[in-house]
Amino acid sequence: MRAAFVIVGGGIYGMATAWSLAMRGAEVLVLEARDVAAGASGGLGKRGVRANGRDVRELPLMRLAYDLWPTLHETLGAATGYERVGHLQLYERHHDVGGAAVRARVQTALGIPTTHLEGAAVRDVEPGLTDKVLGALHAPLDGVADHVATTRAYAAAAVRAGAVVRTGAEVTGVVRAGGRVAALTLADGATVEVERDVLFLANGGLVDLMARAFSCALPCWNIYPQVVLSTPAEVAPFRSYVGHLHRPVALKMVPGNRVMLSGGWRGRLNAATGRGETIPASVTGNWADAVAVFPAIAALDIAEATADRAEANSLDLVPVIDRVPGASNAIVAVGWTGHGWAIAPALAPLLADWALDGEAPALLRPFALSRFPAF
Ligand SMILES: Cc1cc2nc3c(=O)[nH]c(=O)nc-3n(C[C@H](O)[C@H](O)[C@H](O)COP(=O)(O)OP(=O)(O)OC[C@H]3O[C@@H](n4cnc5c(N)ncnc54)[C@H](O)[C@@H]3O)c2cc1C
Secondary structure (H helix, E strand, O other): OEEEEEEEOOOHHHHHHHHHHHHOOOOEEEEEOOOOOOOOOOOOOOEEEOOOOOOHHHHHHHHHHHHHHHHHHHHHOOOOOOEOOOEEEEEOOHHHHHHHHHHHHHHHHOOOOOEEEEOHHHHHHOOOOOOOOOEEEEEOOOEEEOHHHHHHHHHHHHHHOOOEEEEOOOEEEEEEEOOEEEEEEEOOOOEEEEEEEEEEOOHHHHHHHHHHHHOOOOOEEEEOEOEEEEOOOOOOOOOOEEEEOOOOOEEEEEOOOEEEEEOOOEOEEEOOOOEEEOOHHHHHHHHHHHHHHOHHHHHOOEEEEEOOOOEEEEOOOOOEEEEOOOOOOEEEEEOOOOOOOOOHHHHHHHHHHHHHHOOOOHHHHHHOHHHOOOO
């Protein structure tokens, strides 16, 4: 096997970048260890498309993504489940008032319309909130999307545009020659020649692979974000996508009138299965946070809880996007830290530009590996 551009990983980043490259006439091969959306781009519920509260370095990307999400289903010719429900970032502590006011100004100036709501104004948006909430940042252009449908939509569009996707193709090593990656080796012993560039977009699979193949220790490690799904509610306890400044909750209403709870509590690696698993006390702990925010959730039960999807976390909580040290034709994008989904439609075309044109796009420069002195 050979290809001009080879992408390792078949999640949202692999598929959206493959689509962008193929749409520009490039020859692309995607190597995916298991199946499309087998990693963090798959699993239960929906993913948040959120600018509110995001690191300021990522906001210009999110601004671009705002323009793409509403019509992405038309662009790709398949449903994405995108809904612009707005996001509330709540706070219950008096000392958070000043920061919220500043953040509202900064976000709005960067093209993310944000209102600082205080007191009763928050309950005008979500009447079911606890009266302990003192205020919130409201970003009405935020929303949610169906991550599995969107990733598959990108994959189908990439294939229509000429990309080749190989599933069950786990990359286990690289063959280097003259300061570049000449080929990749697969678990089944096959070799894939890389004629131009290789993009490592394999998220939770990358920390080990990069260390093994390049002696390149990324400033990242794997986490296993927890997702809890409720039994169906007779009346939805809320409508917006809801986060919190100091309680680790992200609350979404998902199909079937269920509450999806994620946002910070994590599972752990089960060494025997190689997958993440939940920690019972973390599931009940997270649920207690959700009930503290929306008391009506107490009437629902936990229907499902999982932590089976690995996500690479970075030390400063924003991604690492750079050329791989010592390999002039290799780009790595990793370390999404639980919030890589929303910006993917804006960021993946920039990865394709970088591979095709050779220049790091200005919007990606804040994410260079060199920001970590030891790496
Ligand atoms: C539970 C959970 C909730 C989240 N919620 C949000 C949210 O609300 N908003 C948001 O913006 N983000 C959210 N995120 C983060 C977001 O989903 C991820 O950042 C994003 O999906 C990462 O996409 P990816 O393509 O880089 O990785 P993945 O989707 O993980 O894809 C990587 C792929 O690489 C494959 N792979 C691994 N190793 C190899 C190898 N050696 N060879 C070949 N293939 C390999 C894997 O099988 C996998 O399919 C959440 C993540 C999780 C887990």
